[in-house]
Amino acid sequence: MKQMFIRLLATGSTFAAIAFGVYAYGCASDWWGPGYNSIFSPEITVNNKKYEPFFYDDYTTFYNGYSIERSTELFKEETIKEWTSYLEQYDEKTVAYYLYDKELTEVLADISQSKNLAKEWNKHVLSTYALDFSKQKTKNFAAFVLLSRGLETYSNQTYNYWDYNDRITRHADQDFVDEKERVYKKASKRDKFYKNRLWFQVLRAKFYSEDKASVIEFFEKTAKDQPKNSLYYQGLSYVAGAYKHSGNYKKSNALFSQIFDEFEPLMPAALFDYKPLPETEFEESVKLASNTSTKETLYALQGYYTNGFEKMTALYEINPASKHLDFLLSRWVNIDEQSINIYTEYATLDIIDAQKAKSELKSKVDASELQWINRAAEEQKVANPYIWKAAAAYFNSFVGDYQTSAKQLGEAYQLAKNEEEKAQVISLRLLNNLLSLDKIDKNGEEKLIADVTWLFYDPSNTEYDVYTSPKRINYLQMFTKKYLSAIYKGEGNTLMAELTYPVKGFFKDQNRSVAMEKLLLSETRTAWQDVFAGIYPYKLADIYESRGIYLFYEDKIEEAIAEFERITPFEMREYNWETQEYETKEVDYKTVELLGNPFNGKIKDCNDCDHKDKQPVKYSQLSFLKKVQEMKEKIAQDEDVYNNALLVGNAFYNTSYFGNARRFYYNNVIGEYGSNYIEEANKPALHNMENAGKYYELALKHVQNAEQGAKINYLLAKVERNDFYAIQYFSQPYFYPYSDNLVSFKAWKGFEELKQNYADTKYYQEVIKECGYFRKYVGME
Amino acid sequence: MKKWLAILSVFLLASCVPDTEKTPLSFYFWRTSFQLSQTEKDYLQELDVRKLYVRYCDVALKNGEAIPVASVVFNESPENIDIVPVVYIKNEVFLQNSDTKDLAAKIMDYIGQINRKNNIQINEVQFDCDWSLKSKDHYFQFIEEAKKLQPNLSATIRLHQVKYSKKTGVPAVQHGVLMYYNMGTIDVGDQNSIYDQNIAHRYIQSFSQYPLPLDIALPIFSWGVHIRKNQVTNLIGGMRLKDMQNDHFDKLSDHKFQVTEDFMYEGRYLAKGDIIKIEEPSAKQLKEMVADLRKSIKNKPKEIILYDLNEQNLTEYETDVYQTVSYW
Known part of the structure; x- marks a missing residue:
């Protein structure tokens, strides 16, 4: 239905173009494919390929986007095969060349004017496809090709879209129609194949003539002598089309129903051409059906477009064994479950x-x-x-x-x-x-x-x-x-x-976390619990890791280490997109390395640069934590406090959203995997600069020279800046960092200190060199 | 559905109200065959309409080639009325790398063919295209080419193209026609997609900044939004509140109606329980539009064009409505 709607607007009132665009956008974002909330499969339950295009699709007219093929394309192969078998002496390639090769059109136009057709023919066509004109069947074929490919004056011109007059008089000329009919009548009755082909040409010409309705009379007079093959049903479609064109929908519907019922290849086309009618007119159309089976089909098609249930019940009353009932039932189920589920x-x-x-x-x-x-x-x-x-x-x-x-x-x-x-x-x-x-x-x-x-x-x-x-x-x-x-x-x-169904935030509660750990570790789980433990998305490793991460941010390093040490390797099933197979691989979180040196504290925050830098020591989360613990112990023993506090401060800085070691907090339970967008629930921990600030302040108390003082003050300015960004910008649900009135820096306290008290340090000069904001602050830019 | 409209606060413009005077009224003619009913002719005479903007064709892509689609056929010659051909060009045409010179020549020639066949003299051509940032360059280039063949060009301008004119650009035509409709999304909610004063106010402030002189196009058309199971399934053109005054519909609210039994409405199947939301600008809203526009537009429009000419639309409004909208 929606597709039909779009088509309607696309070709209809073009002033609605804005609305159309918006609507199409809405559709696209709602697209889930058939059955996003369905349990009932029409393919399986109807179990009949013929009806597949007519299953319910919430988006397109035909199920899974089926489209109606043009009949020339639809019957191309069949036509080639039949002609090949009729002619006996040519292969399919030759037949296809004469029937469909586009470049032949002009060649044939030249030939058609010549007096001696047989003589000229082979001079003009590709030599590999030369014809043997000694055979009557070949002569027939050549005549048919000229006739069916439309080489008469009328259609010999190439159609020009930009020719207004051409556009409005594009009908087959009466002469052209008469000529076809003449050739058909003249053809011998004994050559049934050839006669049948010509018969169809006449139907086609009449349908595309000014007098569309003439196809009806011709068909009624002549159809009884024709076999009920695909040409017959294509011809019948022209008749139905002529009725439809004249506004006789009752009759056209009855004929389209007959085609739907009797001839599979044209089922989609017949259904598409069926025009749903008001109830009283529909009932009259039923009376026009040529047989019971067509009558039943009318109910099916009317039901497809209108009240499916009512027509299904009516059809059931007429013939409960009707082959059309199943797809109607599947539609009833699929349509209803869309709103029920x-x-x-x-x-x-x-x-x-x-x-x-x-x-x-x-x-x-x-x-x-x-x-x-x-x-x-x-x-x-x-x-x-x-x-x-x-x-x-x-x-x-x-x-x-x-x-x-x-x-x-x-x-x-x-x-x-x-x-x-x-x-x-x-x-x-x-x-x-x-x-x-x-x-x-x-x-x-x-x-x-x-x-x-x-x-x-x-x-x-x-x-x-x-x-x-x-x-x-x-x-x-x-x-x-x-x-x-x-x-x-x-x-x-x-x-x-x-x-049974994990939701975010469960593990924030320590008691729950312990209870889940117990359950996942338990060797006395019930079989029922096993089912869900097996598909539970979080492994024990995820849980320990998440606890370790939370504890780290609370500056409880020892306890964090204890959690990390409980992580054991586990097996994970993953889909390999290259081999297109599921693979089982062993995963060990403990061996995952951080990308940069988490103890760096540079003037410029450039995570990519830190990641590319040569790193003699690569840290995993655990080895990183152990190093931090070592430094904290040194601080506790008053050993080189300045350096150790600086490095621990850097460690907290880098493991925040702003640092080079974001990988530290990637975790399934926490739900962070490296996106620039931090989940609301995680913002307080990951945007937090408190620990970094705390250790920088400690370092500041132990500076021994102006260079150290300059450095710590600058790092504190970074902390202050990050706090400002976090509160001012990142706390908003949708932050867009490119607006014109974005404040990128202020006169941070660290900047002031640096300017007033450390202008004569080397570090100051480095900051001037590397930090544009600072240059602006001191008025150099 | 995401709204494509940005939200801005509204500032009402303080302005002095000039004396009103009559602005010519004209219509868009958007059907594919040109033939006027007696009622339509009567209205045109009564309202002193001297000009019709007739959609000659759409231009769309077929196999990558721009071709005319749904061209108009004149079943009668327009008499005593000026015709301005309008060509709607789908944005897709300019999204591809098109030969704009060739297209301009083809379109102008095509307009000429239609004119000759029907003995029509013109002195203006209007293009209607909802161009986007990606198609802007080609469209504007096309305008330049077309101008060489017909200097007097006008173009339709959509609300967002006025508001974001710095980004979307301004076509180099003699004047634009501001389409004061199609403001919202077509959805199941209570919003009206044709006209909504709240939405209009988000744009109105930008009108005075627009560099091109603007005529105004106002909506008198209507449609029914066909809703089944809380989803929009269709638009039913021309449906009006008065079509709801029968046993087939139960009134749910001012604009929403529920179908009481299965039936066919002009070839469309309406099922029991379906909902129809009627969107049609009321007489009061038309007056409101004009009052708002008077306050916000820089130049007095040379013309008010109503979309679209159609007996059902015309008879929907009392004569005083037409008088009000044409006095500025």
């Missing part, structure tokens, strides 16, 4: 109350419609009972009739014809059992564990390609986790609530 947001537990969620699901189902679906699923009159049982069961779960659903799913499982159909039943069964539980006790776990294990661990669910697989399990995976988490939360079981 709860859209789940990433990383938020948006199902707060399981009971409430259930009553919402129930309230969104039309009870009388479901009643009818149940009846049809029971009556054993449909051709594909599997989809009916599955669909009914799905909706019975929504309304809380878990027993009926379970019974229907049991039957569907028996009816399943392949593994995929069975898998669809399992996912619906899981949903049913899940919703049937109000609390998760031993019984509940038993009821779910096999299917939940299948959902999260079966290779067919973990290694499939989301973009090509017809399976729809993503939503179910997310929903299962969130729903269980909501139940646990309701019961006050925060640990299991986190294990």
